[in-house]
Structures are given as C-alpha cells and as structure tokens.
Amino acid sequence: MSSTVAKALSLLDFFSESEPEIGLSELARRSGVDKATVHRMLVVMCDYGLLEKRGDARLYRLGAGVLRLARVRETAFPVSSVFQHSLDSLSAALGETAHASLVSGRALATIGVSESNRGSRVSLVAGEILPLHSTASGLVVLAFARPDFVDRALSEALLAKTSRTITDSSILKARLQEVRLTGYAEADQTNEDDVYGIAVPVFDTDGTPAGAVAVAVPAHRMTSDLRRQTIAALFGEAEKLNYGIGGRPSAEFRAAAARFAQS
Amino acid sequence: MSSTVAKALSLLDFFSESEPEIGLSELARRSGVDKATVHRMLVVMCDYGLLEKRGDARLYRLGAGVLRLARVRETAFPVSSVFQHSLDSLSAALGETAHASLVSGRALATIGVSESNRGSRVSLVAGEILPLHSTASGLVVLAFARPDFVDRALSEALLAKTSRTITDSSILKARLQEVRLTGYAEADQTNEDDVYGIAVPVFDTDGTPAGAVAVAVPAHRMTSDLRRQTIAALFGEAEKLNYGIGGRPSAEFRAAAARFAQS
DNA sequence: CCCTGTGGTTTATTATTGACACCGACGGTT
DNA sequence: AACCGTCGGTGTCAATAATAAACCACAGGG
Helix, strand or coil, X not given: CCCHHHHHHHHHCCCCCCCCEECHHHHHHHHCCCHHHHHHHHHHHHHCCCEEXXXXXXXXXXXXXXXXXXXXXXXXXXXXXXXXXXXXXXXXXXCCEEEEEEEECCEEEEEEEECCCCXXXXXXXXXXXXXXXXXXXXXXXXXXXXXXXXXXXXXCCCCCCCCCCCCCHHHHHHHHHHHHHHCCEEEECCXXXXXXXXXXXXXXXXXXXXXXEEEEEEHHHCCHHHHHHHHHHHHHHHHHHHHHCCCCCXXXXXXXXXXXXXX | CCCHHHHHHHHHCCCCCCCCEECHHHHHHHHCCCHHHHHHHHHHHHXXXXXXXXXXXXXXXXXXXXXXXXXXXXXXXXCHHHHHHHHHHHHHHHCCEEEEEEEECCEEEEEEEECCCCCCCCXXXXXXXXXXXXXXXXXXXXXXXXXXXXXXXXXCCCCCCCCCCCCXXXXXXXXXXXXXXXXCEEEECCCCCCEEEEEEEEECCCCCEEEEEEEEEEHHHCCHHHHHHHHHHXXXXXXXXXXXXXXXXXXXXXXXXXXXXXX
C-alpha cells in the first residue's frame, strides 16, 4: 500500500510549528516505520536539503531546501503573496483572524494567516494541515471539486475533531449540496471547539478549487450581523483573488455569488 | 548507491524558475529513471502535496506542500526574513545585486535576492542551486566548514562552470586556506562569465557555516574601491545576521574579521 | 547495576524497481 | 484519411535494492 517514498514523505508532516525538531526514535515511533529505515530516509532527505541535522543536537528539522522550493514555486506562480494582501484586508475590515489554504494532496495546507489585533481572537498556527471534512475551507473546496476528488477524500475515515464534526460521508455529501447553492461554507465548531469558520473557494485556471480563504471567529461572538458582513467581505476578496491568480470560478460558484449579492 | 527516495527527491530539483512545469516523459529522460517508476513517484509526491498536476495541462509543478513546509520552518526558525533585510540594505548601499544562500545538502540553496535598480546589474534567479566549489558563497562556506563536510563536497567531480573554475580539489583546498585567513571569498568569473562575486559566511548556533551572504558585480565594473567597500559592508551585515539568527561565528572567522577591520 | 532511553549499524527476507511492450490520445505531415 | 512521432499512463515479471529485526555503544535515572 504505502510505498517507500510515501513513508519518507510522511515524515515531513510530523514537523510543525509546535514541534519543529524531532529525533530519530520519535519519528520512527510516530510513523510506525522501523528505526533503521527512518534513519536511512533521514540521511537521504538531509542530503537533498529537505531536512537538516543540527550538528549541535541530535535532532532533525526542516532544511533549507524547502525554502528554496517554496521560492521557486512562488516566483513561477505567485499565490502566497497574492493571498496575503487579501488576508490583511479581511482581518483589518472584520477585526477577526483570516487565513488561506491551498489544496495539498488529500488535505488543505495553510499558506497564510492574518490575525486580528483584538484581544480575544482565534489564533492559528501557520503551516497547519487542515482536514477537508471538518473545516469551512474544506467543505467549500469539496463542494466545488470534481467528484473523483471528493470520493478519494471521503474514502478515508472522517475523524471527529469535535463532538459536532460530521463523520458520516453521506450526510457530508448532502451538506456539500447546500454549500454548492450558497457559495460559501460555515463550520460551527466542527473542527475546533469555540471556533466558527466561514470560507469561500478560490479557483484554479481549470475551474477546480485551488484552495479557500476563510475567517475564523470565536464562536460565542458570532452574530448574524458579523456573519453577513464576513460573507460579503469573503466574496469580495475571492473575486479579487481569482483575478490575481488567474483562476476561473466554476459556473456554479458564480451563480451562487450572484444570488448572494442580490439578496 | 542512489536509493529510491533519493531518485524521487532528485525529481524536485528539475523544477526551476525557468522551467516550473515539467511532464512525465521529460522528467524520466532528465533523471535517467524509468518512465513507469517516475510516474509512480510523481503520484505519491502529488498525494503528499509536494507536487501537483495541473488538471488543465498534463504537466507537473511544485505543490502547495512546499509552501506549507517553508512556512513551518520559517515560523520556527526565521532566517529567510532576517536575511532579506540585510540583502536590501546591501543592494541599496552598494548599488549591486546581493543574494543569500543556505547550506542545503551538498550544495547551496539561494533563499533571498535583492537586485539593485541599476541598469547594468547581475540578475540572479531566486531558488537556484549554487555549487560549492565555483561560487564565492560556496568557498566561504567550505572554508569554515568541518573537514568531513569539505571532503564529502569535494569527493564529487568539480564541474567547470567557466574556463576559470577551479576543478582540482587540492588547489581548491589551498584556496580555502587563504579564505580562512581573510574571512571572505572572491569568485572572479569562476561560476559565471562576467560575474564577480564576494561573499562572507553566516554561522549556525554550533559554529558551523549556515550559509553565506554575497554581492555579485558585473566583472568589468569591479574596482579596488568597490571591492573594499563591498567587503566592509558584507562583514557588517554578517555580524548583524549572526546576531539575528543566533549564529556563533567560529573563532577563525572572528579573527579574520577583526584583521580586516584593523586594516 | 540494571533498566530504559537515545542514535546508529548490521544481515536475511521481502517488497520495490526497471526494462519493455502496450494503450489511447493528440498534433503535424504527407 | 492514413501515417508518424510524441505524449501520459498501465501492465507484467525478473532482478535488485529496500526493509525489518536484532544488535551496539552510550547516557542518564532509579
């Protein structure tokens, strides 16, 4: 099932903001791969700069190679920088935390965050992996994605992140139908307690969702006023973003956005 | 010799600013790996978000995963952002292009560029891989690196990038001895014709070189005045950078820098 | 002094690779 | 239309390279 390089690449995902350096044994334990195998893979990945070993400690961390690759992608297809502008306007206008994520394999990769300067706000870790089924961003991506992408995503077990997470794929598919009609998605504490998320999709040149831009609000503070305001702001930014990255929104989304604007 | 994951990771290095999207057959040809194998690897790497296939065309490109990983590294160990400030001051002060690179495996990864606004300037591609033996940045890293690192780097064939490139490892080792005494390295068209590079090392917390910061000048424009001015500016920025990233310069480098300041 | 943790290395087994042939599709020429 | 070369992708099967389990040396703690 899982090939050799899949095991190697899966090691990369264990590195996070909260745990940026990990040792050999720890990685072996977490990945379920044999220690010797992990070691060999680590050596190779260090050799290619994806990881690096601090000569100092015996820990491994993400290497300079990932910075280089990100630069290559960003200079060829500038999306990260384009998103950041929208995120800053969103958080400034709404006073809430905004974040953007891109489709990355079978999940979403957070590639930008702009936190509000308010005292009580949702704090997000940059570079986090977001599940597709429990986040507003994920729902909105699934809603406008190709059927085969949805099937692949929902074929895995849907992990219950909170007590409100939808874990039944058929219920979730019905939910996606609603999202297709409204053009945006809401996630009321389905991914994290006390966090209410609202998201709209951003499209690729081929009409499939490239990712999503979202606003996260402390659940207790969400009002129908803020909700409406947020959705309007998101639709506005989504249009700019699609223009900025050359994305072509699907007809379904354009229709939904038009319906919202009219209401 | 070359392991499976090494072959897979080597595919990533074929993506560059000038060629950000590559097809299956092309990758198979360039890497020398069988087409079927390359395809299997590409599927896996797409699955983990390191690559992505434009649904539109049949080409592959670097995926959103690399942006995410870069963010994770950058939030945990901010170096890219720290370097950018120094590069901007360097290019502003000298009117020449400045760039920074980090040790990445057995080579250097360019992670920052600041081009001067002058008409005639050296233009660098961001995210390029720089050889250790033919660039000023490489020399200065090798000069202060641990012996085993130098040996590994020089064990491979030294490719002649220009007619002036040093390709003999023993001659190069003698050159490194000079660099150790001066604290900076110069590369007069040894990596690229008409480009004169000057570089100083930046250190890691353990006293080994983390990378280098360099200025690239059109060779015909280099004068002894500009040279002296550049070196002084580089030493100044190197000190700030070492402080900024918590690096501890080796005693050898500190001594060399002191000698230059005194002269 | 044993016990458990670490990073790292060895060897028999097993799963992965690579060569090659093939498919359907696309785009030019003839 | 028929032909040609290319593309992305799939299948099979022998050979090879990766894996897993055991093992080392070392470091700290009880």
